[in-house]
Amino acid sequence: MSIARLEVRSLAASRGPVTLFRDLSFALVPGEIAAVRGPNGSGKTTLLRCVAGLTQPEAGDVVREGGILFLGHLPGIKDDLTAEENLEFALRMQGVDADATKIRTALSVVGLEGKRRVPARRLSAGQRRRIGLARLTLSTTTGLWILDEPLASLDASGEEWLGGMLEAHAGRGGIALVATHHPLPLAKITPRDIAIGP
Numbered sequence: 001m002s003i004a005r006l007e008v009r010s011l012a013a014s015r016g017p018v019t020l021f022r023d024l025s026f027a028l029v030p031g032e033i034a035a036v037r038g039p040n041g042s043g044k045t046t047l048l049r050c051v052a053g054l055t056q057p058e059a060g061d062v063v064r065e066g067g068i069l070f071l072g073h074l075p076g077i078k079d080d081l082t083a084e085e086n087l088e089f090a091l092r093m094q095g096v097d098a099d100a101t102k103i104r105t106a107l108s109v110v111g112l113e114g115k116r117r118v119p120a121r122r123l124s125a126g127q128r129r130r131i132g133l134a135r136l137t138l139s140t141t142t143g144l145w146i147l148d149e150p151l152a153s154l155d156a157s158g159e160e161w162l163g164g165m166l167e168a169h170a171g172r173g174g175i176a177l178v179a180t181h182h183p184l185p186l187a188k189i190t191p192r193d194i195a196i197g198p
């Protein structure tokens, strides 16, 4: 199981003179998925970074239980590494132990089996995104998934796959905080909406 809990209390963040959000509070219980919504530049990434502990909020607290998987809005892919080298590197940074077979299986799950030895510079935007998303298949015991625009560049089959991954994660007691401009492709769960910005 990937039991997790997240509580955000009276969180505030600014960039320079601009207040992005203030007095933001919410709590997610095991099995809950939240969609963070707001216009470009409203502070969605900033909120995700605060929740992950990567950015210090101006005020408020974040209480977390369970490990974190953070998938940034840029896939963070290194051009000179192959698909499998990129995945291996990302997992190592995350502290996830994955052997060559697991990596190959994860890439095959996201439709990149035939591309695993291809340098990332020769992959499309959606294929690069899929390398990042392959981390989800190997992070099934990580309680809190923080995903920034995971649907960007994904085709319909990728969206459907991601929806299934999120629902399986919720079914294991995991929670997810997902910044998105698109509706989350969930069939069984209604996500909680967290709106920020003007």
Ligand SMILES: Nc1ncnc2c1ncn2[C@@H]1O[C@H](COP(=O)(O)OP(=O)(O)OP(=O)(O)O)[C@@H](O)[C@H]1O
Binding pocket: 015, 020, 038, 039, 040, 041, 042, 043, 044, 045, 046, 047, 073, 179
């Ligand atoms: N490194 C930075 N230095 C200064 N200002 C920044 C930096 N990163 C973001 N900002 C500012 O903070 C504000 C919020 O940015 P953030 O990336 O959190 O928004 P967002 O809602 O995720 O946007 P988008 O939908 O475009 O991804 C923006 O107005 C941006 O100009």
